[in-house]
Amino acid sequence: MFAFVWLLLSAYARLVSSTTQNDGYFSPAPPRQSFNVFLLAGQSNMSGRGGVINATWDGVVPPQSQPRASGILRLSANDVWVNAKEPLHKDIDVNNVCGVGPGMAFANSVMNKDSGIGVVGLVPCAVGGTKISEWGRGTALYGRLVRRAEAAAGSGGVIRALLWYQGEADTVNHEDAKMYKWRLERFFTHLRADLQLPQLPIIQVALASGTGPYVGTVRKAQFKVDLPNVKTVDAAGLRLQPDHLHLSTSSQVQLGEMLADTFLQSIPALPAPIQSKELGIIIPANEETPSIIKRSDADGLRGNNVRHIFILAGQSNMAGRGGVRKGIWDGFIPRECEPNPAIHRLSASLTWEEAREPLHADIDLNKTVGIGPGMVFANTVLQKGDRFKVIGLVPCAVGASSINDWCRGSVLYNNLIARAIVAIKDGGIIEAILWYQGERDTFHTKDVDHYKDKLEHLILDLRNDLRLPNLPVIEVLLSSSNGPLLDALREEQRGVDLPNVIKVDPLGLPLQPDGVHLTTVAQVSLGEMMADAFLKFKPNVQKRL
Numbered sequence: 001m002f003a004f005v006w007l008l009l010s011a012y013a014r015l016v017s018s019t020t021q022n023d024g025y026f027s028p029a030p031p032r033q034s035f036n037v038f039l040l041a042g043q044s045n046m047s048g049r050g051g052v053i054n055a056t057w058d059g060v061v062p063p064q065s066q067p068r069a070s071g072i073l074r075l076s077a078n079d080v081w082v083n084a085k086e087p088l089h090k091d092i093d094v095n096n097v098c099g100v101g102p103g104m105a106f107a108n109s110v111m112n113k114d115s116g117i118g119v120v121g122l123v124p125c126a127v128g129g130t131k132i133s134e135w136g137r138g139t140a141l142y143g144r145l146v147r148r149a150e151a152a153a154g155s156g157g158v159i160r161a162l163l164w165y166q167g168e169a170d171t172v173n174h175e176d177a178k179m180y181k182w183r184l185e186r187f188f189t190h191l192r193a194d195l196q197l198p199q200l201p202i203i204q205v206a207l208a209s210g211t212g213p214y215v216g217t218v219r220k221a222q223f224k225v226d227l228p229n230v231k232t233v234d235a236a237g238l239r240l241q242p243d244h245l246h247l248s249t250s251s252q253v254q255l256g257e258m259l260a261d262t263f264l265q266s267i268p269a270l271p272a273p274i275q276s277k278e279l280g281i282i283i284p285a286n287e288e289t290p291s292i293i294k295r296s297d298a299d300g301l302r303g304n305n306v307r308h309i310f311i312l313a314g315q316s317n318m319a320g321r322g323g324v325r326k327g328i329w330d331g332f333i334p335r336e337c338e339p340n341p342a343i344h345r346l347s348a349s350l351t352w353e354e355a356r357e358p359l360h361a362d363i364d365l366n367k368t369v370g371i372g373p374g375m376v377f378a379n380t381v382l383q384k385g386d387r388f389k390v391i392g393l394v395p396c397a398v399g400a401s402s403i404n405d406w407c408r409g410s411v412l413y414n415n416l417i418a419r420a421i422v423a424i425k426d427g428g429i430i431e432a433i434l435w436y437q438g439e440r441d442t443f444h445t446k447d448v449d450h451y452k453d454k455l456e457h458l459i460l461d462l463r464n465d466l467r468l469p470n471l472p473v474i475e476v477l478l479s480s481s482n483g484p485l486l487d488a489l490r491e492e493q494r495g496v497d498l499p500n501v502i503k504v505d506p507l508g509l510p511l512q513p514d515g516v517h518l519t520t521v522a523q524v525s526l527g528e529m530m531a532d533a534f535l536k537f538k539p540n541v542q543k544r545l
C-alpha cells in the first residue's frame with residue numbers, strides 16, 4: 001500500500017512537471033485559461049433595452065460599453081465569433097428592439113480589473129418577455145442555450161459563468177410566482193448537468209420591481225436559491241427608463257460592473273483536495289487528476305483482461321444482511337453468489353483478491369454482514385454480458401449511513417473516491433456505481449424533503465471528482481424502512497432527474513423478520529435485476545465540454 005501511495009504521488013509529480021516546464025518549478029495553480037466564455041440569458045434587461053425609447057434605440061454607447069479592438073468577442077446567431085459591440089442581442093432577440101445591456105460593460109470591467117484574464121467571449125441568449133417555464137429543459141430557449149454553449153466550448157473556450165437576469169414575466173400570475181424557485185433551481189441544475197459543468201458559476205440578478213403583483217415572491221425566490229456557486233446581484237436602486245420597465249443605459253453600465261465584481265470575487269476556489277486519512281491517500285484537487293485516471297486506463301491490464309469495475313455504496317442492504325438474524329449470519333451462500341476467479345474485490349487494505357461473500361466483511365465494520373446484491377450482480381453480468389471477462393467490485397457501503405454521511409468531503413465520500421482511484425491504478429474501467437441507501441433518511445421530514453437534491457448533488461460530485469461525467473449510477477429504490485416516511489422518500493428517489501441514472505425497484509421482495517433487511521433470496525433477485533438493468537442500459541454519452 002505504501003508503494004502504491006508513492007506511485008500515485010510520483011505519477012502526479014510527473015504530470016505536474018510536464019505541465020510546468022516553463023519556469024522550472026511546481027506551481028499548484030491550474031493553468032490560466034485564456035478564452036473565457038460567459039453565457040448571457042434571461043429576458044429583456046439582459047438582452048438590453050438601455051436607450052430604447054418609443055421602439056427606437058438612441059444609439060448611445062457609453063465608454064464603459066465600447067468595443068475593444070481585440071479581446072471581446074460575441075458568438076453571433078449563426079455561431080461565429082465576431083468582434084462584440086452593443087446591441088449584443090441584436091440577432092438573437094430578434095422580435096424586439098435591442099439597446100444597451102450589461103454584457104459589454106461586464107466584459108470591459110472584467111478585463112480592466114484582471115488584465116491577465118485573456119479573451120472574453122460573450123454568448124448572448126436572452127429573449128425579452130420570457131418566463132422561467134420557457135427556459136426549462138426541453139424548450140427551444142433551453143436547447144439554443146445549450147447548443148450555443150457547446151459551440152462556444154467546442155471552439156476552445158472555457159465556460160466561466162452564466163449571467164442570468166429574468167423573472168419579471170413571472171410576477172404577473174400567482175402560480176408562476178409560486179413555482180419560481182423550484183423552476184429556477186431545476187433550470188440551473190439541468191443546465192449544469194447537460195453542460196457537464198456541475199460547478200458552473202451562476203451570477204443572477206434579483207429583480208427590483210415588476211409589472212405584476214408578485215414581485216416580492218419572485219425576488220424572495222431568487223434570494224433563496226439553494227445551490228452552490230450561485231451568486232446574486234441586487235438590481236434594487238438602479239434607475240429605470242421612462243418606460244418604467246427597463247434599466248436605463250447608465251444603470252446597465254452599473255449592473256455590468258456589479259456583475260464583473262461579483263464574478264471576480266467569486267472565481268470558484270478549487271474544490272478541496274480529497275483526503276482519505278484512513279487510507280493514507282491524498283488526491284490533489286487539480287485538473288491533473290483525470291490524467292491519473294486516463295493513464296490507468298491505458299496502461300496495465302488490456303483486452304480480455306481489462307477489469308470492469310463497479311463501486312458498491314449505500315447502507316446496510318447494499319453492504320448485505322441476507323441471512324443475518326439476531327446478529328448471526330447463517331453462512332448460507334446460494335449458487336448465484338458463489339466465487340468465480342474472474343470476480344475480484346478490493347479489500348479494505350487495498351489489494352485485489354478473489355471476491356466472496358460477505359463482500360463488505362472488512363468494510364462495514366462492527367456489524368454482522370451477510371449476503372448483499374454484489375456477487376449475484378457480478379456473476380450475472382459475467383454470464384450475460386459478452387464484453388465482460390473480469391469484474392472488480394469495490395465495496396464501500398456502511399450500514400445506517402444517511403445521505404449527509406455521503407456528501408462531498410465526508411469520510412465515506414473520500415474513502416469511496418480514494419478506493420475508486422486505487423481500483424483503476426493497474427488498469428480497469430469504472431463501469432458504474434451501485435447505490436442503495438435512504439432508509440436512514442425516513443425518520444424526519446427535513447431529511448426526506450431535500451433527499452432528491454442531495455442525491456443529485458452527490459452523483460454530480462462523484463462524476464466530477466472521478467472525471468467521469470457520464471458514469472452510470474444504478475439507483476435502488478427503498479422498499480422498507482424503520483422510519484415512517486418511506487413513501488415520501490421513494491418519491492424523492494424516483495424524482496432524481498439526471499442522465500445515466502438507472503432505477504431499480506425491489507418493492508415486494510421478501511424481508512427478514514426485522515422488516516427492513518432483504519433476505520438472501522431477495523438479494524439474489526435484486527442482484528439479477530440490477531445486472532439486467534445495467535446490461536440493457538444504453539448510456540447517454542455527452543461529450544465533455
Ligand SMILES: *[C@@H]1O[C@H](CO)[C@@H](O)[C@H](O)[C@H]1NC(C)=O
Nearest residue numbers: 051052053054055056058242
Ligand atoms: C414617445 O411617444 C410618446 C407618445 O407618442 C410621446 O409623447 C413622447 O414624446 C415620445 N418620446 C420621445 C422621447 O420621443
Ligand SMILES: *[C@@H]1O[C@H](CO)[C@@H](O)[C@H](O)[C@H]1NC(C)=O
Nearest residue numbers: 045168207208209210235245
Ligand atoms: C428590469 O429590471 C428592473 C430592475 O430590477 C425591474 O424593475 C424591471 O421589472 C425589469 N424589467 C423587465 C421587463 O424584466
Ligand SMILES: *[C@@H]1O[C@H](CO)[C@@H](O)[C@H](O)[C@H]1NC(C)=O
Nearest residue numbers: 362363364365366367398399
Ligand atoms: C469498531 O469497534 C472498535 C472496538 O470496539 C472501535 O475501536 C472502532 O472504532 C469501531 N469501528 C467503527 C467503524 O465503528
